[in-house]
Amino acid sequence: MEIKKAEFVISSPTVMQCPKDKKPEYAFIGRSNVGKSSLINMLCGKKNLAKTSSVPGKTLLINHFIVNNEWYIVDLPGYGYAKQSKTTRAKLEQMISTYVLQRTQLVNLFVLIDIRHEQQAIDREFVDWLGTSQIPFSIVFTKADKLGPVKAKQNAEKWMEQLEDTWEELPVYFITSSEKKTGREELLDYIDEINKSLEKE
Numbered sequence: 001m002e003i004k005k006a007e008f009v010i011s012s013p014t015v016m017q018c019p020k021d022k023k024p025e026y027a028f029i030g031r032s033n034v035g036k037s038s039l040i041n042m043l044c045g046k047k048n049l050a051k052t053s054s055v056p057g058k059t060l061l062i063n064h065f066i067v068n069n070e071w072y073i074v075d076l077p078g079y080g081y082a083k084q085s086k087t088t089r090a091k092l093e094q095m096i097s098t099y100v101l102q103r104t105q106l107v108n109l110f111v112l113i114d115i116r117h118e119q120q121a122i123d124r125e126f127v128d129w130l131g132t133s134q135i136p137f138s139i140v141f142t143k144a145d146k147l148g149p150v151k152a153k154q155n156a157e158k159w160m161e162q163l164e165d166t167w168e169e170l171p172v173y174f175i176t177s178s179e180k181k182t183g184r185e186e187l188l189d190y191i192d193e194i195n196k197s198l199e200k201e
Contacts, residue, residue: 001188001189001192003043003045003067003068004068005069006044006049006067007065007066008063008065009066010063010064011062011064012061012062012063012064013060013061013062014095014098015062015095015099018062018064018103019064019072022105023066024071024105024194024195024198025064025072025106025107026072026073026074026108026109026110027073027075027076027100027106028040028073028074028112028140029077029096029109029112030078030111030112030113030123030142031079031080031114031120031122033114034078034112035114036078036112037051038050038178039112039140039142039176040065040073042178042181043188044065044067049065050063060077060088061077062095062099063075071195072105074106076096077092077095077096079092079122079126080122100130100133101135106135107136107194107198108136108138108191108194109130109135110137110138111126111130111138111139112140112141112142113139113140113159114141114143115141115142115144115156115159115175116143116147119159119162127139127163127171131171137171138173138174139159139160139171139172140173140174140176140187141155141156141173141174141175141176142176143177143178144175144177144180144182145179145182146177156173172190174186174187
C-alpha cells in the first residue's frame with residue numbers, strides 16, 4: 001500500500017468527540033515511551049505527524065489521523081505510566097476501555113511492545129483482556145534496531161511463546177524499527193488486506 005496523504009484530524013478528550021464518519025480505524029496503543037508516535041510517523045512517511053515527546057505519558061487524548069482520505073490511524077494514550085496521579089490514570093483507563101470496547105469503527109488494535117524487554121505483567125494483562133473481550137488486535141514489537149535481527153526475532157518469539165500457557169491461537173505479530181523502517185511494508189500490507197476484506201462485505 002502506498003500512503004499518498006496523511007493528515008492530523010482531531011484530538012478528542014472523550015470517545016464521544018471522535019469523528020462521526022464510518023471510516024475504518026486502526027488504533028495504536030502501548031506503554032508510555034514504547035515508540036508509538038515514531039512508529040506512526042514512520043508508517044505515514046512524515047516526520048512530525050504524530051508529536052513525539054521525551055516525556056512519557058504525554059498523550060492524554062485520542063488523536064485521529066486520516067490516511068489517503070480512506071481510513072484512520074488512531075493514537076491512543078499510553079497505559080501504565082506510574083508517575084501520573086491516580087485520578088489521571090483512572091480517567092485514561094476509562095477512556096481507553098470505552099474506545100476499545102465501544103468504538104464500532106475500530107477494526108484492529110495494534111499493541112506496541114518494546115522488544116528489548118521480557119514480558120511485563122502490565123502488557124500481558126492488557127493483551128489477555130483484549131482476548132477475553134474479543135477485540136481484534138495484533139502485536140507490534142518496536143525498537144528492533146536496538147538489538148539486531150537475530151536477537152530481535154528470538155525475543156519476539158519468546159514473548160509470543162509465553163502466551164501459549166493460556167492462548168489457543170496466537171495473535172499476528174510484527175517486528176519493527178522506526179529508525180530503519182523495518183516492518184513498514186508488512187504492517188501497511190496487513191492494513192490493506194483488512195481494508196479490502198471490509199470493502200467486500
